[in-house]
Each structure stands twice: as C-alpha cells, then as structure tokens.
Amino acid sequence: MTQIENYDILVFGGGKAGKTLAMDQSKAGKKVAVVEAGMIGGSCINVACIPSKTLIRSAEMTHLARQMNEFGVVADNVRNNLVHARDRTARVVAEMVATNQAGFDASGLSLILGRGRFVGPKTIEVQTESGPRTVTGDQVFINLGTSADVPNIPGLAAANPITHVEALQLGDLPARLVVIGGGYIGMELGQAFRRLGAEVVIVERAARLAPREDPDVGEAILKILSEEGVEVALSAFDLQVSGRSGEGVTVRSADGRSFEGSHILVASGRKPNTFGIGLDLAGVDTDERGFIKVDGQLRTSAPGAWAMGEVAGTPMFTHASLDDYRIVKSAMAGGTRNTSDRIIPYCVFIDPEFARIGSNESDLNKEGTPYRVAKLPMDVIPRARTLSHRKGFMKAIIAADSDTILGFSMLGTSAGEVMSVVQMAMLGGLSFTALRDGIFAHPTIAEGLNMLFANVTAPSKAA
Numbered sequence: 001m002t003q004i005e006n007y008d009i010l011v012f013g014g015g016k017a018g019k020t021l022a023m024d025q026s027k028a029g030k031k032v033a034v035v036e037a038g039m040i041g042g043s044c045i046n047v048a049c050i051p052s053k054t055l056i057r058s059a060e061m062t063h064l065a066r067q068m069n070e071f072g073v074v075a076d077n078v079r080n081n082l083v084h085a086r087d088r089t090a091r092v093v094a095e096m097v098a099t100n101q102a103g104f105d106a107s108g109l110s111l112i113l114g115r116g117r118f119v120g121p122k123t124i125e126v127q128t129e130s131g132p133r134t135v136t137g138d139q140v141f142i143n144l145g146t147s148a149d150v151p152n153i154p155g156l157a158a159a160n161p162i163t164h165v166e167a168l169q170l171g172d173l174p175a176r177l178v179v180i181g182g183g184y185i186g187m188e189l190g191q192a193f194r195r196l197g198a199e200v201v202i203v204e205r206a207a208r209l210a211p212r213e214d215p216d217v218g219e220a221i222l223k224i225l226s227e228e229g230v231e232v233a234l235s236a237f238d239l240q241v242s243g244r245s246g247e248g249v250t251v252r253s254a255d256g257r258s259f260e261g262s263h264i265l266v267a268s269g270r271k272p273n274t275f276g277i278g279l280d281l282a283g284v285d286t287d288e289r290g291f292i293k294v295d296g297q298l299r300t301s302a303p304g305a306w307a308m309g310e311v312a313g314t315p316m317f318t319h320a321s322l323d324d325y326r327i328v329k330s331a332m333a334g335g336t337r338n339t340s341d342r343i344i345p346y347c348v349f350i351d352p353e354f355a356r357i358g359s360n361e362s363d364l365n366k367e368g369t370p371y372r373v374a375k376l377p378m379d380v381i382p383r384a385r386t387l388s389h390r391k392g393f394m395k396a397i398i399a400a401d402s403d404t405i406l407g408f409s410m411l412g413t414s415a416g417e418v419m420s421v422v423q424m425a426m427l428g429g430l431s432f433t434a435l436r437d438g439i440f441a442h443p444t445i446a447e448g449l450n451m452l453f454a455n456v457t458a459p460s461k462a463a
C-alpha cells in the first residue's frame with residue numbers, strides 16, 4: 001500500500017456541490033483534497049449544461065437566420081458550419097474549465113487527478129498518472145454524478161450509440177439522427193440537430209413528450225417540434241436495434257414501426273457512477289438502482305461520509321447539486337436545513353423554453369388537492385409579438401381557498417427568466433395579486449404575468 005495522505009475534508013468527485021464545498025472549506029483553513037477523474041469543474045461545464053446550451057445557441061441562430069425574411073433582412077443560402085459551432089462550444093467550455101482551475105488554485109485545495117475507489121472507510125485509492133495514491137479524510141463527501149444509461153435494448157450496445165458527450169463534439173453532421181428517449185436531452189439535442197440541418201427522429205416509449213408535465217405541455221412541445229420537421233414516435237415499446245451508429249442503424253418497435261438513421265443517440269436516462277468503486281468497503285449503502293442512500297441532510301450510512309448531487313438521488317440539475325452543498329454546509333455547522341423543505345425550479349432549453357416551479361395540475365389532481373388555474377397564450381403578450389416569439393403559454397396554479405401561488409409553468413420565450421419572477425414571489429410568500437397588480441416594464445415578457453394573474457377566478461365559496 002502507498003503512503004497514506006490525510007486530509008480534513010476529502011471530496012470524491014468534483015461536481016457542482018463537491019467543488020463548491022471544497023473551495024469553501026479550503027478558504028476557511030481546512031486541509032482539503034478533491035479526487036477527480038479528469039473533468040475539472042465537473043460534468044455541467046465539460047459535457048452537459050454548458051456545451052449543450054452553447055451548441056443549442058448555434059442551432060437557434062441558424063434557425064433565426066433562416067427566418068430573416070420575416071424581419072426584413074435578406075439572408076440567402078443560410079447553412080451551418082458544424083465545425084465552427086463545435087469550436088465555439090469547445091472555447092466556452094475551455095474558458096469555464098480555466099475559471100474553475102483558477103478558483104481551485106486560489107482556494108489552496110489539492111486537486112488529485114485520477115479515478116478513485118474506496119479501499120476502506122473514508123479511504124480512497126486514486127490511480128493518478130504518476131501511480132496510485134491513497135488518501136483519507138476526517139470527513140468524506142461523495143459527489144460522483146451519473147452517466148448516460150444504455151438501456152438493455154437488443155442490439156443497442158452493439159450499435160455503439162453516441163451519448164450527449166460525443167454528440168456535443170461532432171464535426172460532421174449526422175444525415176439522420178435517431179434519438180432514443182424524448183426527455184430533456186432528447187428534446188433539447190433533437191431540436192438542435194434538426195436546426196443544424198440533420199433529419200431527426202425521436203423514439204419515446206411514453207405516450208407523450210414531457211410525461212411529468214401536464215398533457216397540454218407535451219402536446220404543445222410536440223406541435224412545435226413537428227412544425228420544425230422533428231419526427232416524434234410516441235408509445236414505442238420493446239425496441240430492437242440493428243446496424244452501427246455512423247454507418248447506418250434501424251430501430252424497430254414492437255408494433256412494427258421502423259426508424260432508420262445514420263447515427264443513434266441514446267438519451268433515455270442516467271445511471272449513478274457508483275459501480276465498482278468499493279462503496280461496500282466504505283460502509284456506504286446504495287438503493288437497488290445504485291444511488292447512495294442519504295438522510296435529509298445528505299449523510300450516508302457510513303459515519304463521517306456524506307453524498308451530494310445526482311449520485312445521492314438529488315434531482316438532476318446543477319442548481320440542485322449546488323443547493324446540496326448549502327444543506328451540507330448548514331448541517332456541518334449544526335443547522336437544520338433539509339432536502340425536503342426546498343422547491344427546485346427547472347428549465348428545458350428547447351426553443352421556446354419550458355420552465356416550471358412548484359406544482360402542476362397533474363400533481364394536484366393525483367393528490368386530490370383542489371386548485372384554481374389561469375392560462376395565457378404567449379401570442380397575446382405585446383413583447384412576444386414584437387419578437388415574433390408567439391408560441392406557447394403561461395399557466396399558474398393557485399390554491400382553491402387562498403391567494404397562495406402553488407405553481408407556475410411556462411412554455412415560451414424567456415420562460416426560465418419569467419419563472420424566476422414567480423419563484424421570488426413564492427419564496428417571499430406573496431399572494432398572486434402581487435403579480436397581478438405589480439408594475440412591470442412595458443413591453444417585456446414578464447409583463448404577461450399581469451394578464452395571466454388577472455385571469456385567476458374568484459375562490460369558490462364553501463357551501
């Protein structure tokens with residue numbers, strides 16, 4: 001065994017929560033090490049949110065350029081250069097990696113690059129370029145993230161499918177991309193590749209897109225994608241794949257439908273990076289899917305070991321992982337913040353965006369909770385007309401017997417930003433009338449909130 005190096009704080013996996021905690025604790029004077037396989041700054045900036053949103057922006061610009069006539073601009077023969085788009089994406093990623101590296105350096109933490117695995121409680125062996133190192137921590141924080149799951153579909157693994165990692169680095173546009181899964185990644189990248197010039201077919205096993213959202217959301221997204229030429233095959237079960245990605249593939253569903261493509265992208269969910277890393281030797285328990293079991297303050301079953309971010313079953317968003325850091329920091333200082341007392345917003349970066357905070361109709365119907373609903377089509381909002389961004393709607397959910405805002409969903413331009421306005425009202429405990437009667441600048445998209453909340457009906461009187 002190599003000589004053991006001891007740290008006060010040992011962070012295993014440098015995702016959003018882990019790197020933030022590590023810098024914070026190092027600046028506070030603790031001796032801190034981060035064991036990271038190679039993605040400085042974690043998956044968000046290297047292979048996930050940042051490169052996908054950067055490529056999506058290139059796709060959006062291409063799409064807009066094709067519509068220039070509508071705006072009185074003559075732009076003929078518009079086409080996308082994927083190599084330039086890819087290089088722009090790589091530059092944005094490189095800048096953010098450099099910013100993260102500078103942050104690590106300034107904080108004084110030790111970054112140990114190499115794949116790690118537990119060899120005992122709070123003890124990790126790391127395979128670094130210069131050989132194995134063994135490190136321990138008084139407290140260990142596991143933030144290992146997840147990877148694309150390649151489902152057990154006959155022929156899929158043999159087809160050598162690409163994942164988001166390869167898709168975001170392509171220099172040659174696939175002629176026809178078959179996407180397995182119509183969730184976040186499938187919808188975002190499916191639309192982007194269509195706009196970049198590829199034919200795209202999304203094969204989804206659920207009966208509608210965005211199945212966790214209200215049916216009107218999935219229907220509206222389906223219409224938007226279909227109008228752009230993205231083919232969407234719903235209720236596609238028991239798939240079988242033949243061929244190889246890059247050479248030609250065929251996907252068949254049980255009902256006899258067949259989808260051909262040049263490439264296949266798998267986007268059907270994620271699996272935790274917990275396999276083969278000795279969690280049993282560390283005394284850290286996992287659930288049947290491999291996610292680490294934690295309590296409400298993110299403690300694992302092993303004393304002095306915590307888990308944060310996706311690997312701990314936290315909703316798969318960077319801002320949720322960041323909030324795990326806040327919860328752990330609070331818990332370390334004796335605080336009581338808990339994962340059960342937070343509402344996590346999210347935004348799907350299709351165009352127009354879809355964003356949600358709090359409950360939707362489907363959630364409340366399932367619970368049997370009565371509510372009031374107000375809906376507003378985007379095309380009545382003056383700003384949406386000036387921008388020619390008329391698609392989608394806003395929807396607010398209000399308690400049946402009080403003015404409390406229970407939730408907000410929006411499919412429309414700037415949905416992520418407008419949702420944050422409603423989120424602040426919810427966090428501040430404001431009633432919906434504050435958004436109905438507040439003065440918003442004209443003409444902004446947020447101004448639509450005045451109109452939306454003016455549509456809330458009066459509470460029903462108890463009999």
Ligand SMILES: Cc1cc2nc3c(=O)[nH]c(=O)nc-3n(C[C@H](O)[C@H](O)[C@H](O)COP(=O)(O)OP(=O)(O)OC[C@H]3O[C@@H](n4cnc5c(N)ncnc54)[C@H](O)[C@@H]3O)c2cc1C
Binds near residue numbers: 044
């Ligand atoms: C294509 C895509 C787009 C996304 N877009 C968004 C978005 O727009 N907005 C949003 O909020 N979320 C988005 N997400 C989700 C988001 O990326 C994650 O929720 C976020 O990065 C938080 O991850 P994390 O902190 O759990 O861990 P990660 O950031 O995944 O970090 C885990 C780290 O552990 C390291 N690691 C793993 N195993 C080992 C090992 N054995 N030894 C050493 N190191 C190891 C990995 O290299 C990695 O750096 C997207 C995800 C994908 C895949």
Ligand SMILES: NC(=O)c1ccc[n+]([C@@H]2O[C@H](COP(=O)([O-])OP(=O)(O)OC[C@H]3O[C@@H](n4cnc5c(N)ncnc54)[C@H](O)[C@@H]3O)[C@@H](O)[C@H]2O)c1
Binds near residue numbers: 206316
């Ligand atoms: N904008 C964002 O915040 C953003 C963007 C991308 C990813 N993410 C995060 O990453 C997570 C993973 O994304 P994802 O798109 O891989 O997963 P997802 O859970 O969002 O969607 C997976 C989809 O694949 C379908 N599916 C599963 N197995 C299938 C099969 N065998 N055949 C056909 N369809 C199948 C599911 O029904 C589902 O609709 C997301 O849940 C999200 O939390 C967030």
